[in-house]
Amino acid sequence: MTIHEKGSAPAIRMFHVHKRYGKRNALVDITLDIASQEFVFVTGPSGAGKTTLLKLLHLVEPVSEGQILIDGINLSRIPSSRIPYLRRKIGIIFQDYKLISTKNVFENVALVLEVMNVKRSQIKKKVSSVLRVVGMEDRMNSFPLSLSGGEQQRVAIARAVVGDPKIILADEPTGSLDSDSANVVMGLLKGFNERGATIVVATHDHDIIRSTGARTVNLLDGRLEEPVKAEVEA
Amino acid sequence: MIFFIKRALLDIRDNRFMHLIAIITIALSVLIVSAFVLFFVNASEILNTWKQGVRVMAYLKPDVADSQVLVIKQTILGMPGVEDVVFISREEALELLKADMKRQASLFENLGENQLPDAFEIHMVASARSWGKVEILAREIESVSQIEDVEYGQKWLGRFSSIFNLFRITGFAMGALFFLAAVFIVANTIRLILYSRREEVEIMRLVGASDGFIKAPLYIEGIIQGAFGGVLGVLTLFAAYLAISANMGEGIAGTFFQLKFLSFGAWFGIIICSMFLGWLGCYLSLKQFLKA
Numbered sequence: 001m002t003i004h005e006k007g008s009a010p011a012i013r014m015f016h017v018h019k020r021y022g023k024r025n026a027l028v029d030i031t032l033d034i035a036s037q038e039f040v041f042v043t044g045p046s047g048a049g050k051t052t053l054l055k056l057l058h059l060v061e062p063v064s065e066g067q068i069l070i071d072g073i074n075l076s077r078i079p080s081s082r083i084p085y086l087r088r089k090i091g092i093i094f095q096d097y098k099l100i101s102t103k104n105v106f107e108n109v110a111l112v113l114e115v116m117n118v119k120r121s122q123i124k125k126k127v128s129s130v131l132r133v134v135g136m137e138d139r140m141n142s143f144p145l146s147l148s149g150g151e152q153q154r155v156a157i158a159r160a161v162v163g164d165p166k167i168i169l170a171d172e173p174t175g176s177l178d179s180d181s182a183n184v185v186m187g188l189l190k191g192f193n194e195r196g197a198t199i200v201v202a203t204h205d206h207d208i209i210r211s212t213g214a215r216t217v218n219l220l221d222g223r224l225e226e227p228v229k230a231e232v233e234a
Numbered sequence: 235m236i237f238f239i240k241r242a243l244l245d246i247r248d249n250r251f252m253h254l255i256a257i258i259t260i261a262l263s264v265l266i267v268s269a270f271v272l273f274f275v276n277a278s279e280i281l282n283t284w285k286q287g288v289r290v291m292a293y294l295k296p297d298v299a300d301s302q303v304l305v306i307k308q309t310i311l312g313m314p315g316v317e318d319v320v321f322i323s324r325e326e327a328l329e330l331l332k333a334d335m336k337r338q339a340s341l342f343e344n345l346g347e348n349q350l351p352d353a354f355e356i357h358m359v360a361s362a363r364s365w366g367k368v369e370i371l372a373r374e375i376e377s378v379s380q381i382e383d384v385e386y387g388q389k390w391l392g393r394f395s396s397i398f399n400l401f402r403i404t405g406f407a408m409g410a411l412f413f414l415a416a417v418f419i420v421a422n423t424i425r426l427i428l429y430s431r432r433e434e435v436e437i438m439r440l441v442g443a444s445d446g447f448i449k450a451p452l453y454i455e456g457i458i459q460g461a462f463g464g465v466l467g468v469l470t471l472f473a474a475y476l477a478i479s480a481n482m483g484e485g486i487a488g489t490f491f492q493l494k495f496l497s498f499g500a501w502f503g504i505i506i507c508s509m510f511l512g513w514l515g516c517y518l519s520l521k522q523f524l525k526a
């Protein structure tokens with residue numbers, strides 16, 4: 001049994017999606033289903049379009065052509081006032097972390113819960129526990145610029161998961177980590193996956209992919225390559 | 235709500251300088267506009283006092299017989315707008331004059347014969363106490379053949395009225411101008427704050443913050459700016475008022491009328507207005523920013 005048969009309706013459906021930046025084709029005719037509670041890697045060389053794909057899913061960029069459905073909601077039909085609510089269902093780890101430099105670690109992570117109107121006491125509890133999971137609880141009061149790349153990445157991960165999102169998008173979440181820390185992070189993501197989250201990880205770290213054995217989607221110059229089943233390699 | 239207010243206060247602390255400039259601008263505008271308001275309140279107070287005491291004096295010719303006085307009185311009483319007519323004989327007039335000028339009583343001893351005319355003091359009904367009506371009445375009284383002269387505080391009051399109106403117009407114009415300037419400066423302050431944190435705002439949106447979540451503390455900041463600026467402006471005006479009225483109390487003007495400060499309601503209105511001003515500035519800059 002393959003992993004992607006686990007969930008029921010697909011969490012993410014992409015249907016002939018194109019993305020152009022001016023004349024440059026970042027993504028070309030992508031049709032892709034990601035099942036609910038599936039764990040998927042998106043790989044490909046630099047410039048292949050991995051980040052672009054995640055940005056489309058998070059509504060950071062609009063599609064140029066085609067349709068994307070998340071949880072059955074068509075992203076090109078959603079009114080802009082609903083975008084924040086959709087984003088709250090999705091935790092995202094940016095390749096460049098995107099932490100707020102004027103807020104400390106705790107505040108950065110807490111922001112996600114604040115926008116969801118969670119009670120103060122709840123926020124304290126949840127943020128502390130998530131920071132403990134990523135091993136950053138003793139740096140709660142530090143500011144992002146005083147942290148190493150790996151530490152910032154862990155804060156970004158904490159922020160992505162603190163709101164218990166149904167979908168987690170991760171752009172090179174192990175990019176700044178040594179292989180031990182990278183394994184810890186992948187273990188974390190697997191844990192969230194086992195608790196029901198759909199996970200999409202963009203990476204070109206093939207060691208990581210091999211060690212998890214999940215489905216892999218290959219991008220090359222913005223095009224989807226023939227799907228490579230993880231089982232084939234296993 | 236408390237959460238948003240806290241965020242707004244933190245924001246103000248982090249951007250002290252910009253907020254200070256905005257608050258001072260608002261305070262200055264409020265000061266100037268409310269100084270005008272204060273002037274109007276006092277000027278119209280003076281006009282009202284005059285209107286309440288409106289009276290016309292009609293002086294009789296020296297040779298009018300006593301028997302005629304009553305007839306003339308009836309004639310005047312019959313004129314429109316007249317409420318009451320009181321006859322003041324030359325003897326009474328002299329007594330009144332003496333009472334008024336007790337200290338200079340010695341003057342009267344050498345005066346010899348009483349040179350004062352008999353007179354009527356005419357009071358008008360409230361609805362007739364407007365400028366034009368007083369003038370018409372005065373002319374009508376003057377046409378009675380036994381009346382030599384009619385007197386009423388025409389000249390200085392007429393001039394005062396027109397100056398008052400001129401001030402009112404410039405006051406409105408200045409008020410509008412300062413209001414616009416203040417809105418512009420508040421809008422700019424908020425714009426600068428937004429600009430300095432566009433990255434933060436962008437990230438907040440990426441983690442699912444609604445526009446309302448981002449805007450609320452900024453609106454509160456705008457309103458707090460307005461409130462502080464308003465209070466500061468009114469307090470400055472109050473200090474100026476105290477200084478001026480302390481000087482006036484001793485001078486001649488103090489004996490004629492009491493300088494008044496704004497009522498509590500006007501105070502309140504001015505501060506509400508300046509809070510609105512803060513809000514409006516915020517609204518304008520946000521409208522522009524969140525579209526971009």
Ligand SMILES: Nc1ncnc2c1ncn2[C@@H]1O[C@H](COP(=O)(O)OP(=O)(O)OP(=O)(O)O)[C@@H](O)[C@H]1O
Binds near residue numbers: 024044047048052204
């Ligand atoms: N905002 C943008 N404007 C113009 N071109 C862009 C923009 N973002 C991405 N691109 C282009 O789209 C293509 C895909 O970029 P993308 O960032 O998705 O690649 P990637 O697979 O994430 O690469 P990497 O592994 O280096 O992160 C690249 O050719 C890139 O130059």
Ligand SMILES: [Mg+2]
Binds near residue numbers: 095
């Ligand atoms: Mg990328």
